[in-house]
Amino acid sequence: MSYTSHEQAKKDILEAGRRLYARGYVAANDGNISARMEDGTVWATPTGVSKGFMTEDMLVHLTADGKVLEGSWKVSSEIALHLAVYRENPSLGGLVHSHAPAGTAFASQGRDFDMAVSIETAVQMGVIPCAPYAVTGSPKLAENAAVYCKEYNGCLLEHHGVVTWGKDVEQALFRTECLEHTVIMYEHMLGLGEVRLLSEEQLDELDTVRAKFGITTGGRPKGRA
Numbered sequence: 001m002s003y004t005s006h007e008q009a010k011k012d013i014l015e016a017g018r019r020l021y022a023r024g025y026v027a028a029n030d031g032n033i034s035a036r037m038e039d040g041t042v043w044a045t046p047t048g049v050s051k052g053f054m055t056e057d058m059l060v061h062l063t064a065d066g067k068v069l070e071g072s073w074k075v076s077s078e079i080a081l082h083l084a085v086y087r088e089n090p091s092l093g094g095l096v097h098s099h100a101p102a103g104t105a106f107a108s109q110g111r112d113f114d115m116a117v118s119i120e121t122a123v124q125m126g127v128i129p130c131a132p133y134a135v136t137g138s139p140k141l142a143e144n145a146a147v148y149c150k151e152y153n154g155c156l157l158e159h160h161g162v163v164t165w166g167k168d169v170e171q172a173l174f175r176t177e178c179l180e181h182t183v184i185m186y187e188h189m190l191g192l193g194e195v196r197l198l199s200e201e202q203l204d205e206l207d208t209v210r211a212k213f214g215i216t217t218g219g220r221p222k223g224r225a
């Protein structure tokens with residue numbers, strides 16, 4: 001899906017920014033959010049401002065290859081990643097990038113998060129791959145993340161942060177929340193001394209639930225042997 005209303009796209013970006021900031025998923029000027037219109041153009045957040053306190057006039061309207069159509073603010077340095085993902089998967093309408101602390105801490109491990117720690121993890125997220133490190137804002141980072149945008153719901157960026165996408169900005173944001181919540185639960189499990197995952201039989205049942213909800217992305221995380 002993509003947006004048909006510019007007003008709705010901009011409203012969703014501002015609201016996602018407020019929620020990212022309120023939840024502590026971004027500090028200072030971190031993070032960026034975008035929405036894609038049905039004509040292929042993209043609304044994106046500016047660089048250098050807190051995402052919790054943006055106003056509509058700060059948003060930048062771009063062509064699919066990044067030429068500015070509207071807006072006087074400098075667009076996010078990570079815009080190449082957003083545009084690469086939209087190019088790769090035309091069914092997406094929203095993307096959220098943040099430095100949500102638990103997800104970002106796990107991303108420093110440089111490995112996929114593939115454990116079925118909760119029902120929501122297994123049903124809504126599946127496996128969360130980790131895109132190999134590349135310099136922030138680089139075409140290489142965009143390329144490393146975009147390869148996951150058809151099969152998965154988001155990915156970790158090694159030593160950097162997390163990115164999630166969806167049919168609109170709200171779904172992308174929900175996936176960031178689910179990802180972060182998943183990693184926090186995993187950390188709590190570590191604190192309890194045992195990471196007890198869902199069993200493979202339970203995951204078999206949840207595959208049916210996923211099918212019923214029409215969820216085809218994310219793959220199946222590992223369960224308890």
Ligand SMILES: [Zn+2]
Pocket residue numbers: 030031078097098099136160161
């Ligand atoms: Zn970042």
